[in-house]
Amino acid sequence: MRLSALYMPTLKEAPADAEVISHKLLVRAGMIRKLTSGIYTYLPLGRRSLDKIAQIIRDEMNAAGAQEIVMPMVQPGDLWKESGRWEAYGPELMRINDRHGRDYCLGPTHEEVVTDLVRGEVRSYRQLPLNLYQVQTKFRDEIRPRFGLMRGREFIMKDAYSFDKDMPGADASYASMYEAYNRAFTRLGLRFRAVQADSGAIGGSFSHEFMVLALTGEDTIVTCTRCEYAANLEKAEVRYAGEICEKGECPPLEEVSTPGTHTVAAVANFLGVHEEQILKTLLYDADGEAVAVLLRGDRELNEIKLKNLIGATSLELASPEQVTKWTGAAVGFAGPVGLLGVERIYADEEVLRSTNWVAGANKDDAHVRHLDIDRDVKLTGSADLRTVTLTDPCPACGGPIEMPRGIEVGHVFKLGTKYSEAMGATFLDEGGKEQLMIMGCYGIGVSRILAAAIEQNNDEFGIVFPPSIAPYEVALLTLGAKDEAVVAKSEELYQLLSAKGVEVLLDDRNERPGVKFKDADLVGFPIQLVVGGKALARGVVEAKDRRTGEKTELAVDNFEQAFDEFRSRVLDGWAL
Amino acid sequence: MRLSALYMPTLKEAPADAEVISHKLLVRAGMIRKLTSGIYTYLPLGRRSLDKIAQIIRDEMNAAGAQEIVMPMVQPGDLWKESGRWEAYGPELMRINDRHGRDYCLGPTHEEVVTDLVRGEVRSYRQLPLNLYQVQTKFRDEIRPRFGLMRGREFIMKDAYSFDKDMPGADASYASMYEAYNRAFTRLGLRFRAVQADSGAIGGSFSHEFMVLALTGEDTIVTCTRCEYAANLEKAEVRYAGEICEKGECPPLEEVSTPGTHTVAAVANFLGVHEEQILKTLLYDADGEAVAVLLRGDRELNEIKLKNLIGATSLELASPEQVTKWTGAAVGFAGPVGLLGVERIYADEEVLRSTNWVAGANKDDAHVRHLDIDRDVKLTGSADLRTVTLTDPCPACGGPIEMPRGIEVGHVFKLGTKYSEAMGATFLDEGGKEQLMIMGCYGIGVSRILAAAIEQNNDEFGIVFPPSIAPYEVALLTLGAKDEAVVAKSEELYQLLSAKGVEVLLDDRNERPGVKFKDADLVGFPIQLVVGGKALARGVVEAKDRRTGEKTELAVDNFEQAFDEFRSRVLDGWAL
Missing domain, CATH: 3.90.960.10 (YbaK/aminoacyl-tRNA synthetase-associated domain)
Structure with a gap:
């Protein structure tokens, strides 16, 4: 892509309402714009990153045997009344009446819709297990939307729902999603932890949250420095190791x-x-x-x-x-x-x-x-009713704990039969007996990942994108739009890299070098290539690793090999 | 993909409320399911076809220089009040109040949102032209939703919006979209006509509709058999070629x-x-x-x-x-x-x-x-106030006309300054003078194309999918799940074709041959390959062109070449 033909309206200043760094940088880098409170438009670069995030998730869901579908955004209120959530959900559920006065809502989640779909079709244990997922726009009418994409009202989620014939099957489905999530977040280039979590209002018996580690996270995680224990603060147990001491005599009240x-x-x-x-x-x-x-x-x-x-x-x-x-x-x-x-x-x-x-x-x-x-x-x-503190021991092994901050980007739940029972999703088992399906549900905040990745990866110059989700991997800066040699070499490298399948954004704008450097740093393309007149006269172009700031000169007469080596170094640096 | 792992719930009977063939076949083929009136879930096969349709459209939009973004589904009522459409739009606009009682609506179209986006950012003629598009779920609260995906309430559209600094620019943007649409519909494998159309309630001065030709179309088109004239019936002019005859004396009233x-x-x-x-x-x-x-x-x-x-x-x-x-x-x-x-x-x-x-x-x-x-x-x-009839001459050349039926799947509009004027979308021209942007808007009904393609391409056995949008290009039927040679050969061909990049669905179910044939015909995969014991003993597998019904035997020891030749014949037959 040529930057001259790209709508990338970068800004010097962050909007006044932006409190967190991801919100500031997403707006400044020309990736999102606010339409109204908690509702954003994704501009071309933002959309590209979102697409890459979604594609990695899709790959891992498909590899785990889940099947992609698309369920509607507008859902009939009747289904929510059937599950009991029409009353229970509260004002975050955006309720609508259609022209005939019938109740609808905008889906904040799709348990009802998917259970309705499956109960109508799946009648035999032979059709189970089944895992259906979608990548879709959701709406929750948050009372105080804030932090940009971190806590919006309209947002993009991947939500999956599994149906099994028995508990061992449901456990296997859960384990398969847990592993798929680990693979997906690893490929997304994020430092994260899977932690035990409370099941919350959605119901169910057991769950894990996937937390992107970031100092600015809204959640606190409890992790052991010695064993594998990790839990959300809400869930983390307090355990007392020693015996109860003699309490002694107590004087009268x-x-x-x-x-x-x-x-x-x-x-x-x-x-x-x-x-x-x-x-x-x-x-x-x-x-x-x-x-x-x-x-x-x-x-x-x-x-x-x-x-x-x-x-x-x-x-x-x-x-x-x-x-x-x-x-x-x-x-x-x-x-x-x-x-x-x-x-x-x-x-x-x-x-x-x-x-x-x-x-x-x-x-x-x-x-x-x-x-x-x-x-x-x-x-x-x-x-055990109190919140864990740093001086408490690990409830699993007694070792010292840490309490880092995290951003919840994924959540896997065992739902059990909460919805299948309320909505009559049954099947005939091997013996011809009617049984309730055992369900699980599995969410990933696709648009929130974009924000969380930036909360975790940024510096004073802007975003530092993990390569797998950067809108383009390489920014190729032409310094001197009137220097014919520079323009010709830029064009040549642009064609060469594009032909290799490298995603390159060619900054061919008639702008000063300072503007180009600033924009490339701000958006945070993992690799910057700089074609300048003086360096070119010496037979080199400059390459910069956005994450480390490391600069290298690549010889133009051995460019392809030099670039491949540099690129490997950059990517290796991201392999955590 | 293996059919044993695919959620493809085919049905013998169409639902009682399905009036048109595409609705019947989409449900029977396990591609969609109704959630509620005018609102559908896309099952795995339906989603695959939708994705292919959207991808072809994206390719052509990108090639024409349009840039993909994602705008929100939920839109603030204030913008619609600003454009004047809050009052004008009528009950098809699904209106919502959020928890604070503020007005919102579900976007049936995005002129207001995109104009608001651009007016805040684009200030100079140097930033124009600009063409932004999205592929997105829309909602129109139709009074009588029907015909499945043909006239739903929630549907998927590609909508693009162009902004130009002057009329010649706007004309060029329009022409570029017109050409992109022609390319996209051709690649989609559809027989279609671009026809002059009325601009309707959306406003603007000039427009064309893209009509998929089908006997079951809701629209009537007027086309000339001699020249290029083609118009929607609503738009088609009546022209009188001859002189007005002497009217003669008229007796008293x-x-x-x-x-x-x-x-x-x-x-x-x-x-x-x-x-x-x-x-x-x-x-x-x-x-x-x-x-x-x-x-x-x-x-x-x-x-x-x-x-x-x-x-x-x-x-x-x-x-x-x-x-x-x-x-x-x-x-x-x-x-x-x-x-x-x-x-x-x-x-x-x-x-x-x-x-x-x-x-x-x-x-x-x-x-x-x-x-x-x-x-x-x-x-x-x-x-000229009357509707054209078949006996009228072509208004352009006087030649004989035809009046085929069509399904509107695309629409290009010159909007002019309707929205930029109402909402103050201005820029500074070369002379530093403030000017209104000239807009165009360009829609394609992505989910409606899925239905229209089926209305145009079906027979008594089911859907006859154009190869470019079929959920899989090849259905590979294993006849005899217990015949080891058949199973092994099926598996071998499945691996071979998949490795070549051919999208194959392997019907590895333990079902009777009749069930497999019926399902393959019903879903309408363009090519069927049948691996049966007897034919295999003779060293062949059978290939069928779903469109023509033509059957050929492909020698297994020269399979790849034989398949490639057969496939070319099938695809050539679709090149219209």
Whole structure:
């Protein structure tokens, strides 16, 4: 492609609403433009990278035996009512009425549609397993779309759905997708980790997320430095290695005045104790009912763990009004003894290992001390409920953990029979008996990968594209559009490389060298070739590895071999 | 691909709601499935054909210098309000409110979005011309979706938009797209005609439609048997070659009783005159006002011509109540003399060439005779207003015309400045003066082509796919899954052809020969290769040309050459 004929509107400045680097660089490099909040147009270069990402994913899906189809974007509300998600999904589901007033929605995901497709056709175990996928535009009406392609409303996903006749088959389908994802993300040139994840609202029993490692990631991952353990922070378990120590005698419960101490830190300071000696009592509204949770003053509750433990659909921190109703006091003085109308009290396992706590007195400006949970509190239950910290050991091997940041770009789920049961997707087994299909679903954020790759690979000059997804592999810069020798050599190299199947963008614009260098760096083509008058007079063209900045001179009379060698070095550098 | 691993659910029966052959065969061949009214899922084979269609179109668009982008499906209502189409478009525009109550719509077309994109970026004549296109899912909320992919609600289109700095540039862009379309439809293997067309609601000044010729087409085309003239029926002009004859003396206007004669035929019969001697008076509601049109009793009004002549936005045949209000009589007795409150009367040119008409008397059960338009009627104007008939001469050369049926699969428009003016898409010309961009838009119905190709190419056994868009070029049928020699030879040929880059579907299912033959015919793979035990014993495999039914035996010990020759014959037969 010749840059003179390419629509690549690069910009010096990022738009004011761009907060993250991928958003800034995608806009500046002329790859995307915002249409409206959370909705983007992909310009020619952006589309090329998207296509390459999608093609790599398709290759690996096909190799794993999945079959590509195209399901509709507009879906009938009736199917969502059948699965129960019409009510459950919330306002992220973009609902529409057609001209006849019938309910539709824009598909944020396609479990209902694919289950409807298969239940109508697949009737025998002989037709299973089946894995159908598509690469398609999806819509989720995010309340606060942001970060460009990282959290848009309209986005491109690869979604696959597997149907199996039994659990071993479903496990094999899951494993096959897990492996395909590993191969795809490796080919995409990304540094990533597959981590255990919570199954979330989509339902199901088991899942992994694929995280692109990047300092700017929204997610925190817990990985072991010693074993293979890796989990999303939401999922990461806390394990206690040692025995529970003797808790010792606890003096009688005693109320103390703690005026104006609304926070754990303030109470600790006022009473001269460590935060670890304070029992934090959190109050939640779980599906309309009160739930209290006890954990150590310096710990964070993992709400996902609580939600899964109590099986709540909706879980919200109690409002100040609810706190007052349930404690009889202002916020900051809740404690497990003397709550009003709070039937359920859960404790994080850790607090059962100690005694003699300071806790709120359920009374303004007052706390209690010498609280013994065994003696003073009637617990509903206890479990691992807190968020892991860096000082916790690996739950698998006890080794030290790390907590890098990540961007979720893929997710594999075992769905089980959630949808096949709700929607009646059955088949006749070998014995002629009707059985529910066992499903799995597998998503990859195609457009999000474009952003995540840039979050992971950029520098002060712009994007540093992994070669497999760069819009072009080589930028060939003609320095001096009026120097005939330079123009002729550029043209010759452009033809030569194109004929070899190398994707080259020839910068044949009548622009100053500085503009061409800046644009090539900004878009981040992996290899830059510079044809300049002086170097050419010496019989060389300059080659630059965008990632390392390494520059080499390639002799023009041995160009092809010199280029191949340079290219191999660049590609080898990307092989992680 | 092995059929044992392919999701190709063929059916013996077509669904009850399938009226046209392409709909029946696409469903029976396991290529599409209906999700809901006018909305379809493309199964693996359907998706393959769609992809091939899209790829050929992309190739030709790229070769013509158009650049591929991806615009969003969900569009802000504000842009449509800016262009004026939010009001004008009607209920086919699927409107949505997001969670904040803001107006959006599903894009039925992208003039607003692309104009918004370009007006923000292109500021100089040096950035023009520009031609941006996409292949994308669109939505139109058709009131009566039908005919499967022919008139769906969700469908796939290629839409391109050109921006030029002046008229000669815009003409060149139009011509370039026109040529690209001709090349694309030729490569798609379709028999088609480019015809002059009305510009319709999308606006603009000049357009051509590309029609796939098929007896089942919804459109009628007017083509000359002698010259290159071809037009959509809506657009086709009527030309009168000869001089206007002497009209002769007309006796005085006279009322006659014609009880119960509500139709032209009934009046002609009652009065014993030919229908050509009756002046038909049609009453229309044009944007709320009455308009009368006069034409010969045996002619049809072309409403598009009337609409364009009077510049109406909305044009509807008068209701019985309006007829009575405007004529004072029941339907069937309208005439041009004595209308009530009808300010505008237009005549089709043809009726000015004759006199002494029979017409309605604007009175129940009465007509007038001896009506002389020049003498008795105050015309607002006259023009070519009727629909062409087979007996009309070619408007270009006077030669005999034909009127084949066609399916519209492409449309090229000169838009002019309709959108650039409404939305302020300007640039600075060579003299630094602000100018409006001149636009064109160019659509191809990608999913409709799949249906149109089948409407044009089918027989009693199923689809007869043009090779360029068949899901696989070759179906390789293994007859006898338990005959080791047959299985081994099938496998060998499958590997050999795949290695040559031929797309082969190996029917390795454990099914009876009849099932395999029927499925291969139904899906319509251009070439069938049959590996059977008896033939193999004789050293041959059988090859069949799906289009002609011609069968040949290919010697296995010279297979590659024999296959290549047979394949060339098959492909040559498709070269039209």
